[in-house]
Amino acid sequence: MNQCDPVVIEPIGIIHTPFKTLDNMPIQPRGAQGVRGTLEIFPPFEEGLKDVELFSHIYLLYHFHRASRKALKVVPFMDTVERGVFATRSPLRPSFIGLSGVKLVERKGPVLTIENVDILDGTPLLDIKPYVPQFDTMCSDASSGWIDADKEKVAAKRSDRRFI
Amino acid sequence: MNQCDPVVIEPIGIIHTPFKTLDNMPIQPRGAQGVRGTLEIFPPFEEGLKDVELFSHIYLLYHFHRASRKALKVVPFMDTVERGVFATRSPLRPSFIGLSGVKLVERKGPVLTIENVDILDGTPLLDIKPYVPQFDTMCSDASSGWIDADKEKVAAKRSDRRFI
Numbered sequence: 001m002n003q004c005d006p007v008v009i010e011p012i013g014i015i016h017t018p019f020k021t022l023d024n025m026p027i028q029p030r031g032a033q034g035v036r037g038t039l040e041i042f043p044p045f046e047e048g049l050k051d052v053e054l055f056s057h058i059y060l061l062y063h064f065h066r067a068s069r070k071a072l073k074v075v076p077f078m079d080t081v082e083r084g085v086f087a088t089r090s091p092l093r094p095s096f097i098g099l100s101g102v103k104l105v106e107r108k109g110p111v112l113t114i115e116n117v118d119i120l121d122g123t124p125l126l127d128i129k130p131y132v133p134q135f136d137t138m139c140s141d142a143s144s145g146w147i148d149a150d151k152e153k154v155a156a157k158r159s160d161r162r163f164i
Numbered sequence: 165m166n167q168c169d170p171v172v173i174e175p176i177g178i179i180h181t182p183f184k185t186l187d188n189m190p191i192q193p194r195g196a197q198g199v200r201g202t203l204e205i206f207p208p209f210e211e212g213l214k215d216v217e218l219f220s221h222i223y224l225l226y227h228f229h230r231a232s233r234k235a236l237k238v239v240p241f242m243d244t245v246e247r248g249v250f251a252t253r254s255p256l257r258p259s260f261i262g263l264s265g266v267k268l269v270e271r272k273g274p275v276l277t278i279e280n281v282d283i284l285d286g287t288p289l290l291d292i293k294p295y296v297p298q299f300d301t302m303c304s305d306a307s308s309g310w311i312d313a314d315k316e317k318v319a320a321k322r323s324d325r326r327f328i
Binding site for chain 1: 167168169170171172173174175176178192206209211212213214215216218219220221223225227229236237246247248249250251252253257258259260261263265286288290291292293294295296297298299300301302306307308309310311
């Protein structure tokens, strides 16, 4: 296929969480410590879950299905000035793909219970990838760009309707 | 839109790397320490890069464009038995989306120089997200599931043609 061709992705399941609206939702897993949700994997994909329960943490790729417009510059929740969307985790990105790392609590057949969930209820799930410390731990002195907030500030921050 | 509807994603650029074929390519950024590549962002998306250079590390989401089939069970490079695809980082996943964390060396206009690249030359880039230690550092005692390899083993492992 041509490298510029659009990529078509079929959801593999639905993410269920306590967050029914965007108001007051945590903006990152750090702000959702202990909040549980479930992943309901569609039957055609259940076989792909084999052994996923051996991992304690997983990445979720999902569709920001409530974002109705794209923006190349945004004012992030954690900031007061405009940034390029690729310097933020804003939902208004061209791909509309979200990435969150969550704790995997248990698997029962096609249902995974997850913890530290910062995702809207009903969000389409596109992929699950195991978090592998040997692959995924980046440099411990990585710089946080414009984000000077400490973990407590991130944890306390809540969503609003700016990114719908 | 319906939660099961396919999601259509337009590439935002192209990833250029020294790896012209899948043979002998590192399988993870850990095995590609110091290997440099570039991200060429297409003109309509360049504005979204503002301030990305403030971050030292970024996540890349990209399309495994050479994977020609999907498989729900695979034998990963690091293993000898079949695992569910969602318990692996195999390209044969239903989404065909890859995730790599890389070091951001510099930005010159629409071109980002990156380091620790484990990606095939010519790969379509779907998204860039800043790596934010406050958001993204997961539990330090996360379990690695079936992957018992230490960092040196991962670094030494090379790709072959099993996932085309």
